[in-house]
Amino acid sequence: MKSETWIFVACTVFFVLVTPAYALVTGASEHGLDWTGTSALTMATLLTAMMSLYLGFHARRMEPRPEDRKDGEIADGAGELGFFPPYSWWPLWCALTLGVIVFGTAMAAYWLVIIGGVLGAVALAGLVFEYYRGEHAH
Structure with a gap:
């Protein structure tokens, strides 16, 4: 889960940098600050931060998956992956x-x-x- 955690951390950092820049650019326009876009980017920042914390918390508590280990092989991930439901109307x-x-x-x-x-x-x-x-x- 560490790789997924780092992906969401990178997205969070991106949104942390982009949100104030977007607010600054739209605030300088003649119509004033674009509250819709700024609030959407703020919510995206908070959502990616929440996922980063959740995945990071669980990555520390569970044993590493084969794709999280440096010495992991493809064959280590073999076996039953879970229950996948068939078609449903x-x-x-x-x-x-x-x-x-x-x-x-x-x-x-x-x-x-x-x-x-x-x-x-x-x-x-x-x-x-x-x-x-x-x-x-x-």
Whole structure:
């Protein structure tokens, strides 16, 4: 994880340097400071700093992976990598019901929000419990 930590540290340093420069350049324009871009860059700085701290904290507590060691070989990383789920249609239905809810909210059609909420609850239950029944049951 140390390599990932250093990538995020480099991004954090970049954003720390770019954010005040952007604020200075846009503040010198005739329209004043661009608060949207400055706040977006500030949030990007904080997010990359958060990831740097998280990855750095966990990199110290776990044993080094083969790619983190100088003497690591490709064969050292062989073996089971984890569980990767097969195809699933449930994320599509969850996204569609969220789209119905957002559309209903934007159009002030609260009856559509209620329908989307009910269908969304069914879709979310299907997503959560898809490995408890059917073809991919464990």
